Amino acid sequence: MEEIHLILAKNLKAFRENKKLSLEKVAELTGVSKTMIGQIERGESSPTITTIWKIANGLKISFTSLINHPQPDTQLVLRKDIQTLSEDHGRYRVYPYFPFENDKRFEVYTVEIDKGGYLSAEPHIEGTEELIVVFDGEITIRVNNDEYTLESGDSIRFKADKPHTYHNSGKSLARVNMILFYPAE
Template identity: 30%
Template sequence: MELNEAPEIGPALQRERKQRRLTLDRLAALSGVSRSMLSQIERGEANPTFAVLWALTQALGIDFSQLIAGEIAGNGRTDAIDLVTVALTPEIRSPDGAWRLRILSSPALAGSIEWYETEIAPGCRLQSAPHAPRTVEHLTAWTDGLVVETEHGRQPLGKGETARYRADVAHGIANTGDEPARALMVVLYDQGREPALRG
């Protein structure tokens, strides 16, 4: 790339998004950047700020410096260990502080399989609308006090226990204890067959 030639960031971001089979809506949800802004950036109609670029590269799992240099992180070493520091681990928090999700899975797996460190405050609840058809969640309790509730039933969990349940219906996770409750949540999206919840 010539010194006075600006990198083509929009097409590079679009290429990385499509390689990961992410829709604009899904990348918007992962990055916190609006769908309309993403669309404008990909078409070269908007110049993203540093903060926007940082959010997008973190959501896509690509290196910021390589994007700016016109290179994408897939061209480097394949035997390197990819480390995501605590400071760079994305988080989703409820506005009222009732729950927090730390996104531990790779952005490349979004929409296929995702896993989260889940923390719910005492007496609070994480309520979710139905996901796509045939989505299943696995919740492994790291502490006591968690209860999974769906239209199909209610299941308390003890520390170390795992609940598997349909997530294509309204579902919630409540903390009935007096201390913050933590768990590992794994979300398996439609794999083209009915979910097997037993065995």
């Protein structure tokens, strides 16, 4: 995932070069020193919100045009490129496929739990829902003092703003797809 200040860097530089403005000219228009403009463009600085505001106003462009980088229409994500999150002595693995970003209201994970493996999750922010589909194995989910056992092909949806646990209660590796959903307030 690209860092926000690098996105800003690209957008600002692209805009400036497109308009054929010098650093000095931008400094004059925005009231931000040309040194700082240069550092921002090179990704060497994470400007404060007031600085970004000065730039957006001085250049007469929107705040978001500086921080939104156009998503490609198609995005391929290979497992080998995914950073794995493991714990319980490596007995489960979480693969973040599509992490949260700005205005998307959900994120997508895949979770593998070895036989006997156990996963305890802290409550997510209020309102969060979890949608799970089991692909392989058997999983027992405990939430709100209720226990649900799911097998391959089963699914469940629950409010995830309370503590909850996952347990591989079957005889083989369990694999599930998990969607975390954050409803708009």
